[in-house]
Amino acid sequence: MHAMFTKSFRVRIAVVAIGSVLSGGAALQAESVLIQRKYDPSRPMFSEMKIDTVQKISAPGMPGGGMEIKVSQLYCLKEKVKEGDGGRKIVTLTFDRAMQSMDMPMMGSAEFDSDDPDDPDSAPMLGVIYKNLVGESLTVEIDKEGKVAGFSGMDAIASKISEKASVNQFWMMMKSYFTDERGRGSYAEDPLRFYPNRSVKVGDTWESESTDEMPQVGKTQTKHQFKLEKLATEDGRKVAYITYTTRESLIPSEGEENEAGGKKSVEGSSNGTAIYDIERGLIVRNTGEEKKKVVMPGQSMGGGASEVTIEVKSKFISKVFGEEERTRQKEVTARKIAERKKAEEEEDDEEEDDDEDDDE
Secondary structure: OHHHOOHHHHHHHHHHHHHHHHHHHHHHHHOOEEEOOOOOOOOOEEEEEEEEEEEEEEOOOOHHHEEEEEEEEEEEEEEEEEEOHHHOEEEEEEEEEEEEEEEEOOOEEEEEEOOOOOOOOOOHHHHHHHOOOOOOEEEEEEOOOOOEEEEEOHHHHHHHHHHHOOOOHHHHHHHHHOOHHHHHHHHHHHHHOOOOOEEEOOOOEEEEEEEEEEOOOEEEEEEEEEEEEEEEEEOOEEEEEEEEEEEEEEOOOOOOOOOOOOOOEEEEEEEEEEEEEOOOOEEEEEEEEEEEEEEEOHHHHOOOOOOEEEEEEEEEEEEEEOHHHHHHHHHHHHHHHHHHHHHHHHHHHHHHHHHHHHHO
């Protein structure tokens, strides 16, 4: 049939098709879209964040000039929503899965996955942390304007883990992130910065600022900038692409030089793209990368060096999904566990046969 079309006819068809696509795309891009977080009490969901990080620590006198630490983390939370008084929403975030692997000089590698806690290769020092994390919940209260009005749960989680891991080196490195103050930023306020709570068009931007308290370093300020990059239709659903950048720096304070005369500085930045499902009122996917350079006095880390430099590069991806996908994840892990146990049983049988042969 295509051979029967003349060249001029095929060109006219192509021009019409391109015109339709462009005019439809132009109309879509000119459309105003309300970007606002919606909460559905009838639809529990899961959110998963995976972060891969390479951290380089250097200081005068360190063997080889420094060391490199690789860390991969995954957190999965189940979100449930219920209606509160005066238009408030009460959001419960329950840790449903936690996974981490580390590769550190002198300490070797370590890993743990709460979906497979009995893996013989699991690191007990990570296990004691995450076994006491999974199943615990954070509570976020959202007011009628869509702002965080209350947050709790992280301090209680830290207390529980500390009872079991008081002398755990890994927990000592992680503990400073497990506070209500930092949890409020990471799990409640920062995710809401993507939502301007107003109608925007392609090309429109919005901004916000946040602060954080870094142990041994001080208070930092981060400037967030977002832009509605484009509107599209994917899998039959209208979505908005939001690009973003951040810039983090140390807030100057009196006594920039500490007692030992060491300087402190923080230079951080990130960029990424988030996909907003217009009908659901929800960021359904977010990918990006971050880099940070921290300079601090060596004594603040218990060392004798005058200055320690920490450079961090991270790549991250987050997504939301429903019960069915979470069930599939567990089924995949269950098959892996069954295969491992089968292999262990076969190995035990072979050892018993060898022992019997030796006895003969």
